Amino acid sequence: MNQDFSELRLDRVTRRFAGAGGQAFNALDELTITIKRGEFIALLGPSGCGKSTALNCIAGLLPLSGGTIRLDDLRIDTLPPESRGFGMVFQNYALFPHMSVERNIGFGLRMRGVSTAETATRVANALKLVQLTGQEHKLPGQLSGGQQQRVAIARAIVIEPPLVLMDEPLSNLDAKLRIETRAEIRRIHHELGRATIYVTHDQDEALSLADRIVVMKDGVVQQIDRPQQIYAQPANLHVARFMGYRNVIEMDVEATTGDRIALRDRDVRLTGTPMQALPGKLAMVAMRPEEIVVGDGPEGRNTLAVRVETVEYGGRDSLVGVVTATGARLFLRTAQSAAPGDALSIHVPAERALVYAPTPA
């Protein structure tokens, strides 16, 4: 397999499964993306969104129902996994329980007929890279979860694959280890300089690791963009909801002026930023709890009078649940103390009230 490559092209990659009642459904629907050498791509979405299906299709563990995958000019979607030569890290590690750490890591090299001496050197280097030197003779069962995961990563990268595929590699680790290993993965990616495709359902992981994020839902790509864009400018309501725009309220469109849109629900008025073409008079405005501020806005604009309903203490700040005059529930984060029953006035900057077309939730 060509070790050095310039890009991996997925063209309308589709995978159909037979669903309940014999009806076929698309677990992955026409995924098209070009991944450059050195890029770190995160496939992000809730469970069942097709992200793991996509990864398995790229690895060759699932045959495609449609579309093509090309590594530069070589068509690879017709090749079996053992001929693709991509390194894969599985969610449950999938270490060979009967082989020592050393033999696990060296397995791919042995399958390639690499000499014993070279295998030993490369395994030692890989062990150093994942900081497991000294553990080479242990069996996987004798290692902690974090160590097992690092063996799995070493095993996948020691073959120097053009592409490393990772399927929720951190989901079995505890919070502290997860953050440490996350940094490790990013460091290893940089040292190898090849491409990584990383599947996760955790926005923080995707935001911190990826150069580009592919947000998916029900097998369909919702948005492909840089983390900053995904975070600040979600393409649609699904992405917004998934990226933490917890407050979504339905309002009527009053007027559109340039890059602002005026919304109204009875006595409540808001000015927001349109993110999408609106098909009708109805719109959904999405706001992050962190971007709603207690107090009046400049010249009283975008200010709402609310009543505090719930307060969840969270250390540095609290998550406060409030109700507007029209009965809409909103959440906001504030360091100010508040108690249920308090009357508050809150505001949100117009550029942070994102307006979307209504979609079926």
Add this chain to the structure above:
Amino acid sequence: MNTRTSPLARAPFDRTLLLAAPATLFMVALFIYPFLYGLWLSFEPAKGGWLANYHKFFTADNLWPTIWTTLRLALPATLINVGIALPIAFRMRVKSRYQRLITTVLVVPITLGTVLIADGMLTYFGPKGWLAHVLELLPFYEGPIRLTHNYWGVLISLVISGFPFAFLLILSYITGIDPVLARAASTLGASPTAQFRHIYLPLLAPGLAMCFCLAFVQAYSVFPSAVLLGAPAGPTRVISLAAYEAAFEQYDYSLASAIAMIMGFVQLIIVAIVLGLRGLFYRGPVVGGKG
């Protein structure tokens, strides 16, 4: 290793252990006592010293060769059963439309008794059966083909009755191995053959050894088919037949007990060898990580 136990480590008597009492009584009454009685009986020969029965067994020309006669049947039958069951069970490990049907067909012989199998074989494999006729038409072998009342008849019957057992056992071992291990191996460049050799086979080895032992013990105690399908006077005079003759034709229970003890001892030696070899392999959980 520190072997002292702290007072806390000494658990109070667990009364649920009493639930095991009926089963223990049952085992003592129906297995342990008869075994010990037989052992004692084997050292109480009708005449001669306490080892007279054993001396007789290993000197009489119609007794000691039965060990080899039986081994000659049981070992090949066990190897064939395990050897055929392994690839078929491996093929059946993934759920498919035909899996249930094929498994059912393969398992049916276990529901038939050895006598029923022997009866069917006598007509089907017999000299007048059409299999023998067809085989005689083929140019592989000159002269009449005999598949019953000889060594081959007993061997075939042992394979038919023993195969489902080996198959079911191996199937359960194989389906216990996490298929994600083979997928991981494939992404590392292992062809299907290499996946079998490096992943499945080493993980299955302890199970195969266990299966071999159980199938062997079953085959070594062959009796009805050796009489019905074999040549009980000569080539298939198996050890259980010798014990039967001693007990019910010569009414020498003491000698029969001694033969039964020797039979058990031979089985034990083979099992010990195989389980000893098992120790060379990895034995532990067959999943690759958490979950």
